[in-house]
Amino acid sequence: MTQSLVSIIVPIYNAEKSIEKCVHSILNQSFKDFELILMNDGSTDNTIDKLKHFQETDPRVKLIDKANEGVSTTRNRGIELASGRYIMFIDNDDYIASDYVETFFQVIETEQLDIVLGSYKRVDSQEKVLFQQSLKSNEWSKYIIVAPWAKIYRREFILEHKIQFFNYPIGEDVVFNLKAYSLTDKIKTIDYNGYFWFYNESSISNTSQRGFNKKIDIRVLFEKIISEINPQSKELKYVRYYLKRYYVWYLLFSGRNASRQEFYDQYSSIKKWLADHQQMSSLSPLSYEVSGERFLSKVSMIVFLTVEKLSLVKLFARLYCKGS
Secondary structure, eight states, X not given: OOOOSEEEEEEESSOTTTHHHHHHHHHTOSOOOEEEEEEEEOOOSSHHHHHXXXXXXXXXXXXXXXXXXXXXXXXXXXXXXXOXXXXXXXXXXXXXXXXXXXXXXXXXXXXXXXXXXXOEEEEOTTOOEEEEEOOOSSTTHHHHOOSSSSXXXXXXXXXXXXXXXXXXXXXXXXXXXHHHHHTOSOEEEOSOOOEEEEOOTTSHHHHTTSSOOTTOOHHHHHHHHHHHSOTTOTTHHHHHHHHHHHHHHHHHHHSTTSOHHHHHHHHHHHHHHHHHTTOOOOOOTTSGGGOOOOHHHHHHHHHHHHHHHTTOHHHHHHHHOOOO
């Protein structure tokens, strides 16, 4: 069998309700020359039966049924198994437009790039678009969406630089993409929005981090990012701003149901780490250098950084935190 041009990797865990829509959207692409690697990560529902059906009916499907190892290890194993010239990732709850693969392939192949990035639409179970994120053609745009989907990667670039997903409860894709960005200038953002990111209110990603998890230390993630980034990269100023943006998001998202003391302790430890490692960013969310964010994201940054500048974080925590 000839080698496929594109390898599409889908990590799957207990997705019996969504996997058919996801896989059908891939198999019905206008671009046909791909292999679809379905990585069943120890599902305990009826997912495997649905996956076996796809394997039996389409020769492009490769089914890997393995013990549960988590999404990072699963994606890394998918990279090892991929044989295509290019790699794409899709999550098992999501789906793509019929011209998705073709659009990305044409750009990365024609222009001989290492990474091509696109945009996404956030959708609910009724396919209603809740919002969409479009990207500008500036340096910051690639940091707005650091998920592995809505992108295509040249496989040899990934293998050559040993770029892998970080096996940690948060930020596994952040490490992957920030390292990749720091190692190449052959990156392009395209004006294309064909990825549909499903919003599941009951999913782990939307519930488990509402409150600080004692098993998660954001400084571990930051340490990993800095250790993986090319120290000579011109991207460092954007990485530092990304760390600022990330800790604000982390505090606001995870700290809502925390106690005011937990919130302030987390804040203090993060700021100390950034200062000790000389990773403080002077960029403002109002700077043209980091333009393109959604309005609400930018407002959240501006409000919290203003509170911080006025030394009112303790007061903010008292008003914001719901925990006892």
